[in-house]
Amino acid sequence: MLVVMQPNASAADIDKVCDEIVRQGFKPLPMPGAVRTAIGLLGDDAQVDWSYIEGLPGVANVLIVQKPYRQASREWKNENTIVEIAPGVRVGGSDVVVFAGPCSVESEAQILASAHAVRNAGAHALRGGAFKPRSSPYAFQGLGLEGLKLLALARNETGLAIVTEAMDERGADLVAEYADCIQIGARNMQNYSLLRHVGKLGKPVLLKRGMAATINDLLLSAEYVLSEGNPNVILCERGVRTFDSATRNLFDLTAIPVVQKLSHLPIMADPSHGTGLRDKVTPMARAAVAAGADGILVEVHPTPDKALSDGAQSLYPEQFTELVRQLRLIAGAIDRQLAPTPVR
Template sequence: MLVVMRHGATSGQIGDVVRAIEDMGYRARPMPGAQRTTVGLVGNDGRVQESRLVGLDGVLRIIHVSQPYKQVSREWCPEDTVVELDNGVKIGGEDVVIMAGPCSVESREQILECAHRVGAAGATVLRGGAFKPRTSPYSFQGLGEEGLRLLARAREETGLAIVTEALDTDSMGLVAEYADIIQIGARSMQNYSLLRAAGRAGKPVLLKRGMAATIKELLLAAEYIVAEGEPRVMLCERGVRNFDTHARNLFDLTAVVTIQELSHLPIVADPSHGTGARAKVGPMSRAAVAAGADALILEVHPDPASAASDGQQSLNLDQFDALMVELHAVAGAIGRRIARAVVSAHG
């Protein structure tokens, strides 16, 4: 439910609405807007006594949010959410942000070389896994905290923001200490205790769609994070399970458009996992930008053939350079541009 205040409603009148909502046992979320303030009511599973609200001074009307995901819906907030990172990069605005880097942090030399090259080419966020969820328990699981320290070193040298995954509630605090964006991976999309922890970690969250999740389920997962008090959530389309064998997953480009219709949160596209094949990453990257994605997250490795994980879908550094030229052209054709680095990619 949203309580829409009249234009010019005083802080005292808004406070009266907040107190009335809290007196009924719910939480109130005041949201100042360009024209007027709305106050969101959260925590209700059913009908609310509207009569206690509509008669208060300054209240214009009551709006019922019909979707089961409340705070992430466009009904709740018609204006796009823009997530601003510490390095000044904005995700969800006019610019298209490029996140790039290896699937796994493997060594100091590997991550620093990759960071400098993708930054020089125009990426503004460095991706890299320190903790890796792998299908096989015998596969490379990541360097852990040492990987986080190497990512932090790369940030110091390049100015790139860092996005990296938290696997469980035990590692959430450690990841939040180092990362600019906490990633919740596809395998964890419906790990509700992890989502709640991410919502309390104090950092922006990149939430990936589960391998067999509907868009509604993705939005409800995002609601868990926002309900804990973290509004800076980005949704990621990374492909869903498919019966065909020509690609690792079915890269659902319609999800980009559908999510923008249903939610105010930024939408990120991951054509690396979405296709699982290096030759398909470029075409699907161009298509995702054309479809309106707010950001791309791409796997890039100095030597994909020797990568500890996902080498088959990783671009090499020269391929990434060439793709960036193409993405500038596609973004320009639809009236957008690729986000520029806020600081020099060479420190």
Template structure:
């Protein structure tokens, strides 16, 4: 339920509505807007009778939120949410931002070279896994804390924001010390204890769609984070598991406009995991921007053939540079612009 206040509603009237919602056993969330304030009601998973507040002074109307996800829904918030992960690095506005880098942090030389290459080509954030959830227990699992330290060093040298994955609550606390944005990977999209943990943190969250998750399940996973108080969530379409082994996944481009219709949260695309084949990543990256994605996350490595993970879907640095020029043309054609990296700044760990 959403209580829309009149444009001239006083702070006392707004607080009275909040008190009434608390008396009903629910939690009010006041959302001041440019024209008027709305008060949302959370803590319910079924329809609520709004008549106790409908006639209160200052109330314009009571709207029933029809979706099972409340705070994530477009009904709850009509305007797009812009999520800033670092000064000048934002998702959800007019600019299209690109996160790029290797699947895994492998060495200091590798991550520093990757950072400089993707920044020079126009990326605004660096990706790289310090903790890697792998299907096989014998595959490279990441460098752990040392990998986070190297990511922070790459940020110091290039000014790029850092996006990296956390696999559990303990790891999320450690990632939060070093990264600008905590990634929740596809395998953990419905790790509800982890979602609640990052929801209590003061860090932006990049939430990837699960390998067999519906759009509603993705949005409900985001609701877990918002319900804990963290409204800075970026969604990510990265493909779902299909029956055809010709590509790694079925890259669901239709999810991008659909999420924009259902939710105010920004959504980016991950064509690297979406198709799993280097030769097809550029075309799907271009299609993602045309479909309205607010950004991309791409795997880029100085020497993909020697990468310790996901080399087959990883772009060469030269390919990435060419792709960024192509993306700029597409963004302009649909009335948007590619975001540009900020000047070199000091590290922002912590």
């Protein structure tokens, strides 16, 4: 349920509505807007005496949110959410952002070379896995805590914000300590206890769509984070499994405008995992920005042929530099722009 206040409602009117929601046993969530304030009600609103609330001073009307994902829906909030993961790095709005880096943190030399390369090309954040969920238990699983420390070192040298994945609650606590944004990977999109946990940590969350998840599933997963009081959720399309083996996944470009119609949350696109093939990453990244994505997530490695994971889909630094140049042109053609590179 959403209580929409009149434009001239006083602070006392808003407080009275919040007090009444608490009196009925629920939690109010005031959301000041440019013109008026709305107050969300968290909980099973079927039990709320909304007719009484509608008659309180300053109340314009009461809306019943129909979508199962309440706080993620545009019924709950029509204005686009902008998530700031670090000073000057904002996802949503008119600027398009680029997060780039290797699949895995492999060594100090490798991650520093990657960080400098993507920053010089115009990236806004460094991505790289310290904890790696792999299909095979014998594949490289990441450096763990040491990888997080190396990512922090790269941030100190380049000024880039850090985005890295958490696989479990203990790992999420470590990621929150060292990184600027916690990534929840496709395999954990429906790990609801982990989603609740990262919601309580308060850090921005990059939530990837699961390999067999519908858009409704993705938005419901986002709702778990939002329901714990964390509004800073960034969605990410990264391809879904299909019967065709021509590419690693089916990169679902239609998810971008569909999500933007249904939800106020920003959405990025990951053409690296979406295709799994280096020569397909650039065209699909271009297409994602043209489709309206708020940013892209791209894997870049100094020497992809020697990468310990996902080398086949990682761009060479010079390919990434050319991609960023092209994305500037595409963003401009649709009345957007690439965000400026953060100041060190």
